[in-house]
Amino acid sequence: MMKKTAVLFIAFISFTACKEKVKPENISKINGYWEIEKVNLPDGNEKNYKINETVDYFEVKNDSGFRKKVTPQFDGKYLVNDEYEKVKVVIEDEKIFLEYATEYSKWKEEVLEVSDEKLVLKNEAEIEYEYKRPTPFSVK
Known part of the structure; x- marks a missing residue:
């Protein structure tokens, strides 16, 4: 029993140690x-999104x-409006x-992961949002 516990503990430490910490120089990868x-x-529940009406x-x-929230169009472009959230x-x-701010509210999200293809944010309610780069589509 003790061996199993030790093996599980080592596996847990290895898994958590491998997760790379987000570095300030990688924040520019958020752009886009x-x-x-x-x-x-x-x-522990999760919700998967196959289609999104808006993109951040x-x-x-x-x-x-x-x-900003933008709406993908069939020609591959995005429909935008004047609404936005300030980010710091x-x-x-x-x-x-x-840290986000609008004239109505303020809140923050922790950046858990950021790369060229993946972004993971966690809000103050402990909800994690996993983002991917959108795939452009066209109906031409």
Whole structure:
């Protein structure tokens, strides 16, 4: 029994140690279009998204910028409006957060992972949002 516990503990440590911490120099990878692929709820349930009516567009420079919801069109372009959320990049306790602000509300999300193809954010309710780069489509 003790051997099994030790093996599980070592496997857990190895798994968590392999997860690379988000580095401030990688924040620029947030820029661009992202669509939600999956939402992981704190109770262990998940919701997968096959089709998204909107896509998030991030533009962050010098630790501040904005996020907009845009609507993909059949010609491969995006429909935009004047609504946006101000974004500020903040580092707290060696973690990277995106702080959002509108005239109505303020909130923040922790950046758990960011690469050229994947973005994972966790909000204050412990809900994780997994994003992927959208695949352009056209009906020409």
